[in-house]
Amino acid sequence: MQANEKITPSTLSLKDLPWQIDWSRDKCTLCGQCTAACPVNAIELGVFRKRIVETDINAATQPGNVYKVYHGIRQRTDPAYHCVGCAMCAMVCPNDAIMPYHSDESDKLRFHLNRGGQAERRGGRRNAPGGVLDQIKFTRISMLTDPALDAGRHEFEMRALLGRILPPEENMQRVREHGWIPPVREIYPLIIGGMSFGALSPPMWEGLQMGVAYLNEEMGMPVRISTGEGGCPPRLLRSRFMRYVILQIASGYFGWDEIIHAIPEMKVDPCAIEIKYGQGAKPGDGGLLMWHKVNDLISAIRGVPKGVSLPSPPTHQTKYSIEEAVAKMIQSMSMAWGFRVPVYPKISGTSTSLAVLNNLSRNPYAAGLAIDGEDGGTGAAYNVSLDHMGHPIASCLRDCYLNLVKLGQQNEIPLFAGGGIGKNGNLAANAAALIMLGASGVQVGKYVMQAAAGCLGSETRRCNICNIGLCPKGITSQDPRLYRRLDAEDVAQRVVDMYVSFDTELRKIVAPLGRSTTLPIGMSDALGIADKAAADRLQIQYVV
C-alpha cells in the first residue's frame, strides 16, 4: 500500500487473503495475458520503485544508491477484487511465471465479504472437503463360496426404474383388467441433475444434451438429464431427444409457459417431470439467477425481463400444505401428459424427509423421491446456506429406504440421491455406496461440470463465482466472450468418456460382490466402514 493510504477496518494485506499470487519477475515477459484472463481483476499491472545500493570496488569512491523502476504484477487487496484461486493466470502464462497459492491459515477476507450489508453470495458447493461416502468400503467380496463375476466379460444390467411400481399382486390384477399402470422408465442409474439453462452457458447445455443423446443412441446407455429450473429451448421441446430429458418445474415456474404451449407439438413425451421443492446446496431457499446472467436469450427462454435477478420463492406459492404442494402438483403434471409421464418431487435432505416420504407412499401418482444432500452444488446461493444448511445424504437416504422396507414399499417408490456424489473424484464408489444403502439411482451435477467441462471449483474456496457470470471456463457464463472458450462438441465427448468409464468402474464394484443381473439396491451387507458411530447409524458393518 502507499505510505499515505488510509487504513480502514477492511484494509487487508496479502496475508489476509485466502489466495496469494506468486509471481516471478525473472520469468515474466510482461505480456499481460494473466491480467487479461483474470475473471475478477484481482491482478493488475504494477509499477514498482526499488532502491539499489551501489558500491564500487575502488575504496576511494563513495558508496551510493540509485532508484529504479520495474514493472510486474500486483495483487489487489480490496475485498471486492480478491483472488478466487481459479489459476487462469497460471493457465495462460507462457512462461509459468505466476501461480496462486492457498494461504496457510484461515483468511481474514471472510469477515469483509458483506460490505454494504450484502451477505456473501457465491456459486459452487459447501466448503468442506471429505465426507462419509468416501469412507464406505465394499467388503462382501465373493470368494470361494460363490465366484466373483467377470466385470469385462459377463453380462450386466445396471438399470434404475424411475416411476411408481405397484405391488406385484395389484399390478397383475391391473394387467388382467387392463387398468391404469403408472408409467415407469428404465434408465441408467447415474442421472445428470438439474442445472438450468441460464445457470449454464449455451455451449455447456448443448454439450450435455449432445453427450446424452450420443450415449443413448450410439452406446445404448439410457442416460437422462434434468433441465433444472430454467425452461427448455423450444427446438429441444419439439424434438425426439425430449425422451432423454427430465423437465424440472420449480417455484419460479421459469420457462413453463413455453413448455406448456409446446405440449401439443411434442414428438415424444419427456422422460419424467421433476418438481423441485428444495435443493441440497441451499435448502429452504429458492433458486437464484443473478442479473449478470439474464441476457436476451435467457430472458426469452424463461419468459422474464432481462437484466434483473431471478430469485425463486423458497416454496411453491400457490400451495399451503404438503397435501396441496405434493398431491396437486403431481396430479396436475400427470394430467398434462395424460398420465403417461412419471412425476416425482425433489427435496433437499432434511430431518423431516420421512414425513414427505410417508405422504408420497400413500399417493399412487408419486413416481419417486429425489433427495439432494448438503453437498449439492448451485449456480448461486448465499454462502451461509451453502456452508451451514442441509442434511448429509447418506443417513437421510438410508432412513428413507429403511422406512420403505418397514412399509414393504421398497420396490414401489424409487429414491434418488444427490449431493456430493463424486466430490472427491470417487464417482462410482460413492454412487455404488448410495445404491447399496437404498438409492435406485444418483444425481450428479458438479462432477459433470468438473469432468465434462473442466470446472475449477473446489471445496477449499476455489473459484466459486458461477453466480456472477464470470466463469473463467465459460461453463456458467452468459457472456459470449467467455463461453466461446467452451466447445459443445468437446463437452459432449467428455460426457461420453465420463459415463463409459463410470460404467466400467460400477461393474468393477458389483462384479466382485457377485451382482450383475440387477442393480444391488439396498445390498447393505456388502458395505463396511471403520467408524462405529457411522456404521450403527447406517446399519452397515463396522470394520477395522
Added chain:
Amino acid sequence: MCRLIAITSDTPQSPMTALNALDVMREGHDGSGVGLCLRDLGGPLEEMKDEPILSGIFTEAGIRRLDGYMINLGFLTKYKISIKIPKVPPQGVPKRDMYLIRAYEYPEEWADMDREEKEARLVNIRLALQDMGRENQDMIVFSFWPDTIMIKEIGDPLTVGKYLELGNEKLNARIIMAQGRQNTNYAIDLYACHPFFIQGFSTMTNGENTAFVPIREYLKSRGEPGYTGFYSDSEVFVHILHYTLKHLGLGVEAYKHVITPLQDGDLESHPNGDFLTHLKRTCRKLIIDGPNCVIGLLPDNTMFMTQDRKKLRPGVVGGQSGTWVFSSEVCGLDYVLPGRDKHTDFQPMHLDTAVVRPDRREVYICKQMKRLPRLH
C-alpha cells in the same frame, strides 16, 4: 458347494438310495450335514395322505411340552414312526433324545374349515412350536404338513442315515429330496439345512445367494407369517416359489422369470414381453444374483430344476418314464439309475427349467424365451 439329489418315482424308494447317491458325490460336500424331504409317502403313512405329520428333533422335556401343546389344540396322535437310535452317536453327530415323525388327527372343529384356513393354521402351529423350541432349546421342528416327512441332522449323510436306520421299510417315499451339506457357517444351525419347506413347497439349492439381504427384507414385508427364519441365504428360494405360485397365481414356468428375468433386449422379442416386463419390474426385489442350482417341489409333487442366469452350478436330470432323478452330478444319477438311457440326460442351462409333472411320464423343458402357458 453342497450336493443335491432328488428322486421322483412311481414306486416308493428308501431314503438310503438318496443318501448313497450323495455319498458317491462326496467330493462335493464335506459331510457337515444332511437334509431330507420325503413326500408322496409309501409304507404305513400312505393311508394317511391328509393328516399332518410333524417332523422334528426333541428332548424328553420337549416331547412333554409338545404333547401338552398339541392336546390343548385338539390334535391327537394317529400314527408314529419310531426311530430307534443307538446310545452313542457316531463321531460328528450330536446326541439327541428323539427324532419324531408323527401323524396327527385334526381337531374336530377343523372339520368344516376351508383348505386355505387349515393351511394357514398349520403353518402357524409349526412357527409356534419352533418359537417354543428356541426358548428352551428342547425342540427343533422341520415341518408340520400332510404327506411330508423332513429329517435334518449334522454329520456325514450316509453315516447319519445308517445311525438313524433310515433303511427302515416303514420309511419310503415316491419323492425324495436330499442335500449333502458343504458348511459355510462355522456354527451349524439345523434350520439352515436344506431342503426348506413351506405349505407343500420345498426347495434346495447349491450355491450362495448374493442378493440375500434385499430379498429377505422384501419377503419379510409381504405379510406372510411363514416367510421367516432366514437362517440360510437359500431359504428365500422356497419363499419366492411360494409367493410366485400362491400370491401371484403363476405357474412353475414363471418362477425362473421371477428369480432370473430376461434382459430387456430379449423381453422385447418375447411373445409375453409386456407381461414379463411387468413381472420383472414388480418382482425386482426377488431377483437372485448368485450362482445357484435350484431343485424345487410343488404341492402337487411336480419337481423341477433351474439354474442361475449364468449357469454357474452343476445340475443334471435323467431317468425314464416312471422314475426321474435330479442330481448335482452325473455320478449321483448313475448310482440311482445305472441302467437308464444316458443319451437323454439333460443339463439345464441358463434359460431352462426342467420339470417333471406328477404323472412322471417325461421331463418337460421350459425355455425362458418361449411363450408362457396360458393362465387359467
